[in-house]
Amino acid sequence: MSATQPTLVFLHGFAESPEIWTDFTRGFPTRYRVLTPTLPGHGPNPQPVADYAMEAQARAVLAELDAAGADKVLLVGHSMGGYVALALAEAHPKRVAGLVLFHSTALPDPAEKQAARDESAGFVRRHGVEKYMRSAIRPLLAPANRKRLAAELKQLEETAAVTPETTILGCLEAMKHRPDNTHILRDAKFPVLFLGGHDDPAVPLETLLPQLALPAQSHAVLLRGVGHLGFIEEPELTRRAVLDFAAGVLGEIDTGK
Template structure:
C-alpha cells in the first residue's frame, strides 16, 4: 500500500441512485489542506456499469480499493444514506483506517420488517414500470415539505441522475439494503469520533430511531435540523457544510 499523503483525506460516499455529483457544490469551498475523494459506488456515477455483487460489504471493498489506489491511509468517511452504510462496513473491517465518521442522514440500524417489505414492493414497481417512473415518485418525499418548491431545480437534477441508474443497480441495491446487518456494535465500539447529521422531517431515517444512537460512540457529535428531510446537503447546505468542516478540523 502507498504511503499516506500529508494532506488529510476526506472520502465522500453518495447514497442509493445518487452520484458523486451531489458533493460538488457542498465541497466547493473546502480548504485546500484537505484532499477530497468522491468515488462512485458500484453501478452508479456518470458512466454506470452494472456489477455482479451489490452487497454493502462488496461496495465497501470497492471503495477501499479506490482509496488504497489513491494512497490514502487514514481517512474521514462522510456517507450519505446508503453511503453511510458503506462507511460503517469499512469502519468495521478496517477501524484503524478511520480518523472520523460522518453519518449524513444514515443509521446503524438494519431495515425493519416493514421496510424490507417496502423494498420488495419498490423492486416490483421498478420491474413493472421502470426506473424513471419509480424515481419520480421516490425522491420528492425525501425533501421536507417546505423545501420541495424552493428546491425544484435540485430535485429535478436528483431525479434525472436517479433515472439514469441501471435497473440492475436499483434492484441489486434494494436487495442489499434489505439484507444489511445491524451495525449498532460498530458505533458502540468506535475508537474514532462520529458525527450524526439528521433531519426532523427525514422519512428514511426517522429522528426517534437516530437519537438513541447518539449516545453510543465514546466521541459523539450531532447536528439535528428542523425543516430538513433526508437531503441536508441541499436543504441546509451552509449548516451541514459547517458541521462537517468543524468535525474534520477537530479530527484531522
C-alpha cells in the same frame, strides 16, 4: 493534491452520484484532500456488478483509497453511503479517523421497511427506473423545501433515472438484508458525527436519537425543517458541521497526535 494531506472521503447514496458533493465541497480549505468515489453501478458511466452488498461496496471504496494513497481518512456517507462507510469501518477500523453518518443509520431495516423495498423492486420491474424515481425522491425533502428546491430535485431525479435497473434492484436487496451495525458505533475508537433531519422520512429522528449515545465520542447536528437531503436543504449548516468536525478529527492527524 497530495496523498499526505488530511483526506475527507464523501460517499454518495442510493441512485445518486459523486456530483451531489460538487457544490457542497466547493471552497473547502485547500489543506484537505477531498475524494468522492463512485459507488458500484452508479455514476455517469455505470457498470453493473455482481454483488451490491455493503461489504462488497466497501471493498470497492477501499480499492480507490489504496489507489489514491489515502491511509487514514474521515468518511462522510449519505444514506446508503453511510451503510457502506460503516462496513468499511468494521473491516478496517484503523483506516478511519472519523465517521459522519449523513442522514444514515446503523440500524437494520425493520420488517415494514423490508416490505417497502420489495414493493419498490416490484414497481421498478413493472414500470422502470425513471418512473420509480419520479415518485421516490420528492418525498425525501421536507415538505416546505419541495417547491423551493425544484431545480435541485429535478437534477437528482435525472441522475437517478440513468442508474441501471440491475443496480437499483441489487441495492434495494442489499439494503434490505444489511445487518444491525450498532456494534460498530459502540466499539468505535474514532469520533462519530450524526447529521439528522427532523423531517427525514428515511431515517426518523426517533430511531436516530438512541444511536447518539453509542459511540464514546459522539457529536450530533439535528436540523429542523430538513428531510433526508440536508446537503441541498441546508447546505451551509451541514457544510459547517462537517468542516468543524473535520477540523478536530483531521487536525490531530495533521499534527501527528
